[in-house]
Amino acid sequence: MSRKQWTTKRAEKQARVASVAHLADGKVLPTAHIVEALEHLIKPNDRVVLEGNNQKQADFLARMLEKVNPESVHDLHMIMPSVSLPSHMNIFEKGIASKLDFAFAGPQSVRVAQMLEDGLLEIGAIHTYIELYARLYADLIPNVALVCGFKADQYGNLYTGASTEDTPALVEAPAFKDGLVIAQVNEIVTQTEELDRVDIPGDWVDFVVQADQAFYIEPLFTRDxxxxxxxxxxxxxxxxxxxxxxxxxxxxxxxxxxxxxxxxxxxxxxxxxxxxxxxxxxxxxxxxxxxxxxxxxxxxxxxxxxxxxxxxxxxxxxxxxxxxxxxxxxxxxxxxxxxxxxxxxxxxxxxxxxxxxxxxxxxxxxxxxxxxxxxxxxxxxxxxxxxxxxxxxxxxxxxxxxxxxxxxxxxxxxxxxxxxxxxxxxxxxxxxxxxxxxxxxxxxxxxxxxxxxxxxxxxxxxxxxxxxxxxxxxxxxxxxxxxxxxxxxxxxxxxxxxxxxxxxxxxxxxxxxxxxxxxxxxxxxxxxxxxADLVKWSDGLYEPPAKFRSW
Amino acid sequence: MSRKQWTTKRAEKQARVASVAHLADGKVLPTAHIVEALEHLIKPNDRVVLEGNNQKQADFLARMLEKVNPESVHDLHMIMPSVSLPSHMNIFEKGIASKLDFAFAGPQSVRVAQMLEDGLLEIGAIHTYIELYARLYADLIPNVALVCGFKADQYGNLYTGASTEDTPALVEAPAFKDGLVIAQVNEIVTQTEELDRVDIPGDWVDFVVQADQAFYIEPLFTRDxxxxxxxxxxxxxxxxxxxxxxxxxxxxxxxxxxxxxxxxxxxxxxxxxxxxxxxxxxxxxxxxxxxxxxxxxxxxxxxxxxxxxxxxxxxxxxxxxxxxxxxxxxxxxxxxxxxxxxxxxxxxxxxxxxxxxxxxxxxxxxxxxxxxxxxxxxxxxxxxxxxxxxxxxxxxxxxxxxxxxxxxxxxxxxxxxxxxxxxxxxxxxxxxxxxxxxxxxxxxxxxxxxxxxxxxxxxxxxxxxxxxxxxxxxxxxxxxxxxxxxxxxxxxxxxxxxxxxxxxxxxxxxxxxxxxxxxxxxxxxxxxxxxADLVKWSDGLYEPPAKFRSW
The missing domain is CATH 3.40.1080.10 (Glutaconate Coenzyme A-transferase)
Known part of the structure; x- marks a missing residue:
């Protein structure tokens, strides 16, 4: 009865994946060519989830996104649970992104306010976390998610580490709506058995890339x-x-x-x-x-x-x-x-x-x-x-x-x-x-x-x-x-x-x-x-970050 | 400082898994011995999630749970999103279970009311679905989850089929709190590649068992x-x-x-x-x-x-x-x-x-x-x-x-x-x-x-x-x-x-x-x-269940 095309998003996804075939080794993207890869995989006006989490940050991908050519990648609609890093805002200054939906902006809250006043940024809305995730399944379905894990295998299976945080909610929407999921990890192993455990199945992940340095994690909940x-x-x-x-x-x-x-x-x-x-x-x-x-x-x-x-x-x-x-x-x-x-x-x-x-x-x-x-x-x-x-x-x-x-x-x-x-x-x-x-x-x-x-x-x-x-x-x-x-x-x-x-x-x-x-x-x-008292109470199991050590 | 044991649940889980070593082939439990396996894996007073979903039912596991010896397995505290099948209530009549927390009880609602009046059943509370899931991560952490998928591989990876429904929420709590996850499936394949996709990683699943017949699914949302x-x-x-x-x-x-x-x-x-x-x-x-x-x-x-x-x-x-x-x-x-x-x-x-x-x-x-x-x-x-x-x-x-x-x-x-x-x-x-x-x-x-x-x-x-x-x-x-x-x-x-x-x-x-x-x-x-009109509108893609066909 209908002559409409009903699988255009699937076709678009396949085309984007094919466009980096010359760069990728299966699901693995090379660290050195990630900027070029992002320029192929992300299109103007895309909705892009960037995993700024409360603690865990896809900081490598954020820095690399900042380096794409704004002539080819621009006016992105960014969806970020937490806006925490300078690069999260730099992409707006450079014209790569223009609209922001978010839930929390601790360290960048002053800059968000300033850039909004300067007209460099359009705010969709401020959300509570799960309200933002909820919209990923309704009126804010993302085209691309840039997320962060601890380790991956060559099949894309992810071990997130203890800070699994928002990753499952951010990945599921694009993974099951013909979007692209790109994960930075600290280490890529060959076989699944080498992963501590699987937090996100490889089926849900299109590409993994080893970050140039371990992802940034902030001890936000430690009170001296x-x-x-x-x-x-x-x-x-x-x-x-x-x-x-x-x-x-x-x-x-x-x-x-x-x-x-x-x-x-x-x-x-x-x-x-x-x-x-x-x-x-x-x-x-x-x-x-x-x-x-x-x-x-x-x-x-x-x-x-x-x-x-x-x-x-x-x-x-x-x-x-x-x-x-x-x-x-x-x-x-x-x-x-x-x-x-x-x-x-x-x-x-x-x-x-x-x-x-x-x-x-x-x-x-x-x-x-x-x-x-x-x-x-x-x-x-x-x-x-x-x-x-x-x-x-x-x-x-x-x-x-x-x-x-x-x-x-x-x-x-x-x-x-x-x-x-x-x-x-x-x-x-x-x-x-x-x-x-x-x-x-x-x-x-x-x-x-x-x-x-x-x-x-x-x-x-x-x-x-x-x-x-x-x-x-x-x-x-x-x-x-x-x-x-x-x-x-x-x-x-x-x-x-x-x-x-x-x-x-x-x-x-x-x-x-x-x-x-x-x-x-x-x-x-x-x-x-x-x-030091907390360390003692913990039988030495608590290992405070350097900035909390006075001994 | 402390001499308390802090990993007792992990040890208990390992002991239960070991207790069925004579029955299991890796993660695969034999269909014919599932009742015996359940008698080893479930203990009196356990909190047991039984996947009664709105549509998808772990009906084989429900029927087998009904057959365990109430002398060895009794007073279970059942957590069921949907109470839909006769076996869901039979386990209370037989003394295998005594307490129920649930969200929906369509076809069994009369029996729930009757058994409550007869004192055969204690109701924890009636919940809305995600309220019930929420408690699985707080004051209702389950010891065992009995769930349902379409296919599994020998490593426990699950393909749930289109009705993924509640399975991820029901599985995650026990999987990450030293509980046991047992999944019935219609088919067990050898290799992961033979699965359509992975909906639940095998790491989260302790045992899979092939059901004696395909799981029951109800076309609950079809209106003629x-x-x-x-x-x-x-x-x-x-x-x-x-x-x-x-x-x-x-x-x-x-x-x-x-x-x-x-x-x-x-x-x-x-x-x-x-x-x-x-x-x-x-x-x-x-x-x-x-x-x-x-x-x-x-x-x-x-x-x-x-x-x-x-x-x-x-x-x-x-x-x-x-x-x-x-x-x-x-x-x-x-x-x-x-x-x-x-x-x-x-x-x-x-x-x-x-x-x-x-x-x-x-x-x-x-x-x-x-x-x-x-x-x-x-x-x-x-x-x-x-x-x-x-x-x-x-x-x-x-x-x-x-x-x-x-x-x-x-x-x-x-x-x-x-x-x-x-x-x-x-x-x-x-x-x-x-x-x-x-x-x-x-x-x-x-x-x-x-x-x-x-x-x-x-x-x-x-x-x-x-x-x-x-x-x-x-x-x-x-x-x-x-x-x-x-x-x-x-x-x-x-x-x-x-x-x-x-x-x-x-x-x-x-x-x-x-x-x-x-x-x-x-x-x-x-x-x-x-x-028939709906089928026509769908270009023949909609395949109504027999009871909705008049042609």
Whole structure:
């Protein structure tokens, strides 16, 4: 009935593969000719996934993409989970790429903002990680994916190493939609048996290339205990007693901050004193944080599933396979998609931090001049309304008023943990998020909010905890935020009498209300006070990167 | 520092593998001795994933599990995405299993309810699919997974066939947490090259066994156009004009119903008349519905990503690879995890149906005596608050009132499409969902609601469309529901004057308001009126199962 061609993408793929036949040895592309190969394999206006991951980077391919001739390869639409390297932005300056969809832009956030203002860059959208992966299967199907592994065999089978991270999600879409998958690896072996294990089947990979140097991996989740301050410790004590224990949090996510590192290091000391072992914090979705080692060694932690790996933690994770996910080869396996799903749907609680919070509790890390992106926070920092299983903590969020109804549901704990001042002078609490203005200037459809206020159940500051889920309306929610805003301008919007009433009603708790002496909150409570202590706790299995070694 | 054993699960796995050394030839278990092998490999109280998928079933392994000696294998905690086969329940009757976590129980829903009442079964929870997968990486890590593929090689590499479905998500958790993965296949080949492609690497699979017969696959998503009624067609016309076109829906999900089948078959006729081609319905997340063939052939559909395959659609999907996701071998590839993610985070709209709806718009398919489960509906039928990218349809949900605020977000369209009566006598609209009572009797923590009322943006009945997202408060939401509830008791709770006011305000639209003549709504509008028509549209590529053939 139809005369239309229905396999044009397949034919296009075959033509592109054939165009590098003179360069390739089977699936292996020569390191020295990769720029020429990319010029054949990538066409103008292609959608190109470039694996900038949270830790693992396809940095060789990024540098080589920067070298292609912009006359033949231009106006690429780049899809990058994490924009982290200078080359990620250089390709826009050179006209090789023109549009960007991303999830996180830590180190490059200033440059992203600048180039957007200079018109060198069009932003598709800022996403949360799995939202970006999701679009790879719908309206953002890529033509090419440039990804990164540890080793490959000649058939294209990939061993990603402990930082499997986003690679499976990034590869599957092009592999099964007639796109091209090109993987850089540190080493190419001949036979499959020489690989530690297969993380991505060779069928899914069109070309592999040995990088000119081992890929860059950043120890992004290592926090040196020496930098943990007494304020972090006070807040950690409140979190453990006034949130984790109060609600019975079993499955949880921790992010990158010193606040949560302090909590991890207080479980074997303060948590133990409170008799909480085996009662809270059993199942974790987080990167293998070195600061979690003492809690693991003390028997607090049943399982850890990870978004990515962490440099130096490879041997420790392998030797603690009862806790960590590891492969048949013994080495760790991570998977950001499944870990984000676990963080979204299986976790009782998300705890995070922010740079700014507005009167209604909306927060963002996008500030003037910094287009940071949010990574996993929007996905894990909201109440997943598709959740249907109950847990103690989830049920504990149902208020007495709600219990009167036939149809009632629990909710996820979404904790924002912030100090009232970002530094000596800048209040965390602002009347309007910079994100509102940034959106207007950049012509974004909506302001880039990281976590919406009505998803936040708890606000933790050095002043105390505001139990926002108990607020009876928006006015009370606003007042509860002010009640823990300390000496900031927000703090002056509530009276002492109001704060007293909130404390009496159990809607605000100060350290005193929780039976925590501020003078107890000091570094002596930390189970490890230095990276050297963490190494000791790990039986020497943790091998910190040089920059964290002082010995 | 620690003297604890940290690799006990790895050792336990090795011991179990060793215990069948006398039976296995490498990774291959003999069909005739599989019951004995299972008795060695599975221990009492194990958490066991049994691949009951929406379509593909590990039915051989289910039947063999039913034959193990309950003296040696008992009290298993079963994790089954879909409870579909008699053997799935027989294992509970025989005492082999005692606890069940699941997502969907279509054909077995009555038996699940009965056995729960008889105390033969403890229900962990009813989940949405990816919520269940998520827990496999946190608090429900399985000891054993029994899964299903099309072919395997002797190294355990699996080709799943077009219905890859849940297999990757179910396998990854045990494979990387020292669990056992046992796959039944229709055929075992010697060399990897003999496989069509590798969907699951052999490293992740401990044992393969050839089933005594090819696995059962159900054509669950095939709707015979002959069964589409004029009411379906009227509702489909309203959906296309009053929802899809009005809001500019580009990326969407369709379920299993005749209502949505009618919409699919009206795109090339009614949709074409309205000049909508290329403007709506470009990207789809759904199984390869045969009723979508005319829309595909007419050039409406850019891409389809699928949860699973559909019997008879294999050749068609392979020959339409510009539209469907296919592997390097040319055959279709599905993936429920990624498709559910796309349906959650990338889709503008979810449209579904229900058996009961209460005054606030809460709905459930759990009724007295039927514990059905919800499959993917809770995940796709809610507004994903982690979404941060905009689309026209998403932005179109922002009301004028909301536009006054600095912080504003779009939302997903969640459409409930129901006839006011389920059959001649039973109203869809009820004052209390049966689910409330079922929950009380079964001791569930919360009532099993499929979609929460405040997530529903549109209610479509044969009477018209209620634009619930425009309701200014709960009272108005309730009245809007009643306004399209027809002659049911709910319909009598609003006056004609109220309905008129809603119509004038654009909060309710009748067919007349939409310029749709009821007399036009008849089967002559269907692009295909029979399965034979669908085969013709497909150029003979669609091969319907025997039960759908009348010729």
């Amino acid at each position: 205990p020496r930098l943990i301050k007494d304020t972090h410790i006070l807040m950690a004590m409140m979190a453990i007693k006034g949130i984790y224990a109060k609600h019975g949090v079993q499955t949880l996510n921790h992010g990158i901050g010193f606040n949560t590192a302090a909590i991890e290091l207080l479980l074997p000391t303060y948590g133990e004193q409170l008799g909480l072992k085996g009662k809270i914090c059993k199942h974790w979705t987080l990167n293998p944080h070195p600061t979690l080692i003492p809690a693991i060694e003390s028997g607090w932690v049943e399982t850890v599933h990870s978004f990515g790996g962490e440099l130096g933690m490879e041997k420790y994770a392998a030797e603690r396979s009862d806790v960590f996910f590891t492969g048949p080869d013994g080495s760790m396996r991570s998977n950001r998609t499944m870990c984000q799903l676990a963080g979204q749907y299986a976790a009782d609680m998300f705890i995070g931090s922010t740079l700014q919070m507005d009167p209604e509790g909306n927060s963002s890390t996008v500030t003037h001049g910094r287009l940071a992106g949010f990574g996993g926070a929007p996905n894990m920092g909201h109440d997943p309304r598709g959740r249907r299983h109950a847990s103690d903590a989830w049920l504990n969020m149902i208020t007495d008023e709600e219990k009167q109804h036939d149809i009632v549901k629990g909710r996820k704990l979404v904790v924002q943990s912030v100090e009232t001042y970002q530094d000596g002078a800048t209040s965390t609490f602002v009347d309007q998020l910079d994100a509102v203005d940034v959106a207007k200037k950049a012509g974004m459809a909506t302001a880039p909010v990281m976590i919406y206020g009505d998803d936040v159940t708890h606000l933790l500051t050095e002043e105390g905890i505001a139990y926002l889920y108990m607020a009876k309306d928006m006015e009370e929610r606003k007042a509860l935020i002010c009640a823990v805003a300390g000496v900031s301008p927000f703090g002056q919007r509530v009276t002492q009498a109001q704060i007293k009433a909130f404390r009496d009603a159990g809607k605000v708790a100060t350290p005193e209300d929780l039976g925590i002496k501020r003078s107890d909150a000091n570094r002596s409570l930390l189970a490890a006070k230095s990276v | 156009p002959r069964l589409i009624k004029d009411t379906h067609i009227l509702m489909a016309m309203m959906a296309i004009k009053g929802i899809y076109a009005k809001h500019g829906v580009q990326t969407l999900n369709h379920g299993i119903g005749f209502n949505t089948a009618a919409i699919e078959l009206l795109l090339p006729t009614y949709g074409e008349q309205l000049g909508l081609k290329g403007k709506i319905c470009k990207h789809w997340t759904l199984n390869p519905h045969p009723t979508l063939i005319p829309a595909i052939e007419s050039g409406w559909v850019e891409t389809v990503h699928s949860f699973g395959g559909e019997l008879g659609m294999e050749k068609y999907a392979a020959e339409r690879s510009d539209v469907f996701f296919t592997g390097p071998d040319g055959s279709m590839r599905s993936n429920r995890t990624m498709c559910q993610l796309a349906g959650q985070y990338a889709a503008d709209m979810f449209i579904g149906s229900t058996l009961q709806m209460d005054p606030e718009g809460n709905s459930s398919t759990v009724t007295h005596g039927r514990l059905a489960g919800f499959g993917g509906a809770p995940n796709m039928g809610h507004d994903p608050r982690g979404r941060r990218h905009a689309s026209d349809a998403w932005l179109n949900m922002i009301t004028d009132e909301e536009k006054q605020h600095d912080i504003v977000k779009g939302r997903k369209l969640v459409v409930q499409s129901v006839e006011t009566y389920q059959d001649g006598a039973t109203s869809t609209f009820v004052d209390q969902l049966d689910a409330v009572d079922v929950a009380k009797k079964a001791g569930m923590a919360t009532a099993p609601v499929m979609i929460y009322g405040d997530d529903v943006t549109h209610l479509l009945t044969e009477e018209g469309i209620a634009y619930l997202y425009m309701a200014k408060d709960m009272e108005e939401r309730k009245a809007l529901i009643c306004a399209v509830a027809g002659v049911s008791p709910f319909g009598q709770r609003v006056t004609q004057a109220q309905i008129k006011a809603f119509r004038d305000a654009g909060k309710v639209a009748t067919p007349e308001d939409l310029g749709i003549k009821r007399s036009d709504a008849n089967r002559s509008l269907l692009a295909a009126k029979s399965v």
